[in-house]
Amino acid sequence: MNESKLTNAQVTKYSMYGLTSFMAMMPAFMYYRTFMQVNLGVPAGLLAVLVLIGTGTDFVLSLVAGPIVEKTGGGKHGKYRFFFKIFPWVMLAGTVICFAAPTSIASPLAKGLICILGYILICGSVTFLGNANFGIMAAMAGPSMVDRNRMSVKGAQMMALSTIVTSLTILPVKTFIYDATGNEQLGYLLVSGVFGLTILIGAKCVLDVSKEYDLPRPALTAEQKAAVKGVSVGEMFASVAQNRQLLVLMLVYTVYNFGFNFAAGFEMYFFMFLKLTPATFAMAMTTHATVRSVASLVGSMIGPKLGMKLGKKNAIAVGLGLWGLGLLGSYFVIGRAPWYVYTVFGAFNAMAMYIFSGFGVNYFLDCGEYGYYKTGKDNRTIAMAMFNIPIKIATMLAGTMSAAALGWISFDTVSIGGGAVTPAIEKGFMFWFTLFPAICMFVAVALVVFCYKITDKDAAMYATENAKRDAERRAAQAQAN
Helix, strand or coil: CCCCCCCHHHHHHHHHHHHHHHHHHHHHHHHHHHHHHHHCCCCHHHHHHHHHHHHHHHHHHHHHHHHHHHHCCCHHHCCCCCHHHHHHHHHHHHHHHCCCCCCCCCCHHHHHHHHHHHHHHHHHHHHHHHHHHHHHHHHHHCCCHHHHHHHHHHHHHHHHHHHHHHHHHHHHHHHHHHHHHCCHHHHHHHHHHHHHHHHHHHHHHHHHHCCCCCCCCCCCCHHHHHHCCCCCHHHHHHHHHCCHHHHHHHHHHHHHHHHHHHHHHHHHHHHHHCCCCHHHHHHHHHHHHHHHHHHHHHHHHHHHHHHHHHCHHHHHHHHHHHHHHHHHHHHHHHHHCCHHHHHHHHHHHHHHHHHHHCCCCHHHHHHHHHHHHHHCCCCHHHHHHCCHHHHHHHHHHHHHHHHHHHHHCCCCHHHHHHCCCCHHHHHHHHHHHHHHHHHHHHHHHHHHHHHCCCCHHHHHHHHHHHHHHHHHHHHHHHHHC
């Protein structure tokens, strides 16, 4: 269906979650590893273990979140709105705890675990809120492919806007507080807590705009509770295993997110690699992040329009292909060029990403419509819940392996200032930083081209036929009653 029923105000209000959740999580996501190493004194080997604990726990939460969200009735709050009453506060707590380890604790392990606890609270909250947010999108848009794309694209644009705000403010404000107080940890803590407060605003917007769509569920009888008992983790895996296109899509997202997160794990060290002074380091990082964020915003405006012309399948192939070329260019150029050349490539890659990323969870919803059409079993919520799983897997593997890769090439961040970077280390660093992620992108492109079959025309047909099936079932139930 191509009709649109939602107003621009409704779509914008819904997308405030994307804006504020990204702003709330960014201080921790950008700096928790550096904070543990530099401020908490966590050695590289222990860092890899702590990152694995955090990302591994996050992965487990992502597995159970979908079934929990699906089983929860929500009472008077609505099935999905229920989660927006609780988890924004949990997320806010995580943003504070992440940087709140007392300096009086001598053990780097104990301090690192406090930081990781905050990281887990943030990630877990995003997982539950994300699943609930997808459910709200489906409830508000219904079978309209236009409204689904509008909501998804606007959410991506809002997240791109948030990157500009965070890029311009996080590091400069943290540095300002450090210069004023001599306490760098206080800078991290205050910035993270203030940004964390924004999620409360986003949650309020979603709660307001979804009130008429995600209605409170009436009390169920014992028989009705048994009939809608929800989906177990085992049933979730069985549902995914029966949907070949969903499996392919999950593999695509896992591979490309692994490459992306692997490169991200090296980025901070790239600027340290250049032996910049503290002042020039802050300037370079802020400039780089801001330019890339502006490119992301521009890309979020232009990319989805190109993506719609290409169709979602071609859009992801083209976007990932261009991203891979950008990383390949980085490998051959930035080792012998000023840092801002890397910024140019980073801006190009950010714009390429938005050719497809604006469609977001709609790729997974298309697979859910495909599965429902083929099997008659409505597991669309499960399919949308799978959107987070590849990202969690990729983050867990890339976070741990990128930390380990620094050890493999003998890259000791503590000794960079002393000139310990040898040609062998430089060569290994550039391979893992750019060429390896580029290979991941090209592998993902091949999977899309040769294995993913759902076109926009197919997805629209599946959604329309499934809506007819749902209407027929409701009519039959009404007659039976």
